[in-house]
Amino acid sequence: AQSVAQPEDQVNVAEGNPLTVKCTYSVSGNPYLFWYVQYPNRGLQFLLKYITGDNLVKGSYGFEAEFNKSQTSFHLKKPSALVSDSALYFCAVRDGGSSNTGKLIFGQGTTLQVKP
């Protein structure tokens, strides 16, 4: 069965410091991996995705993510955090072996707090 784990409920980081939000996944086929961000009382905003190719994926607002097949991980990173990055972050996976569906499986979410 497909699954996504975000091991940290909350990540705290000082403004200007690098941040990492962790995600590990389990799928039967090749994974399609996504990161979304949710601000209070809003829907999910797409940040980036990995389908195939380079293991380092660059996305919106200076975020990037590193795909590691051997560790089945897809950690979200940013070199220098901003207070405005404070939000709820979701990792999601779609099983590439299930070609006829767009269904996403989401992790439980990680709250990122960036302090001035």
Place this chain on the structure above:
Amino acid sequence: KAGVTQTPRYLIKTRGQQVTLSCSPISGHRSVSWYQQTPGQGLQFLFEYFSETQRNKGNFPGRFSGRQFSNSRSEMNVSTLELGDSALYLCASSSHGTPETQYFGPGTRLLVL
């Protein structure tokens, strides 16, 4: 392009009632998916529609149903509402669903009293 729109944004119902939520996808998108978000269960997949056909369904009771129209707009219906149905219902659209990015609307917040 306009984003995904959902109506209404907020809704209050009582137990036993039914509710219909609406979603208009991004222009040109033919796939619409629905998700339920609650503090306890997180984000859970409800169903997916593509070209008016349900392509996939999550593990929800039959009280939850949906449909898609020829213009790709979608509705979901929940009958015989229960307190546990209180949630944020999110709609997402993509151009053809595999493995295109899904773009989410702002959601409809349903409160069941």
